[in-house]
Amino acid sequence: METDSIRDGWERLSNGFDVEFRHSIPYLLSDNGQTLDIPTPVLLEEITALSKLQVQLGEWHPGERSDEREARLYVSRHQFDVVLQRLARAAAGVFVDRYHKAVDDSDTDWDRLEYLKDFHTALDCCGLSEADVNPDVYRETYVEVMHRETRRLADMPDTPLVEPEQDT
DSSP states (O other): OOOSOOOOEEEEOTTSOEEEEETTEEEEEEOTTOOOOSOHHHHHHHHHHHHSSOEEEEEEEEOSSTTOEEEEEEEOGGGHHHHHHHHHHHHHHHHHHHHSSOOOTTOHHHHHHHHHHHHHHHHHHTTOOGGGSOHHHHHHHHHHHHHHHHHHHHTOTTOOOOOOOOOO
């Protein structure tokens, strides 16, 4: 199981391009207004080394700045389960941050709703449709990973427990 912290935000590559990570999943590539001076396969190898996920490059589109282009990154369909497990770890972090405890058997709504949300997010990250993947195949592993991660996070001594806000 992965125990690295979850990576969110932009990471600079050696050629000056940036990769946006969402829950440790490479999502978007920005050229920062620069010309691609290395072959695309070499660029994708660097992203793969950084993320430990095989990626493919989508089409380039105009970015936020007038001189910038952005392209979606898609994780290999063969790593769908890895993407889903990374999303499960991120969901665990949200749960512990929100409720200050590990998920237990009474949190069935959380399991179901987070799985459905993350399943669709994983489909998007891999460029797949609902017809490509049976959701029942991955649910048990997702829930197991999420529960295990909530227990790990809840047991960490440096996790500050803050009382949840009360509605008044």
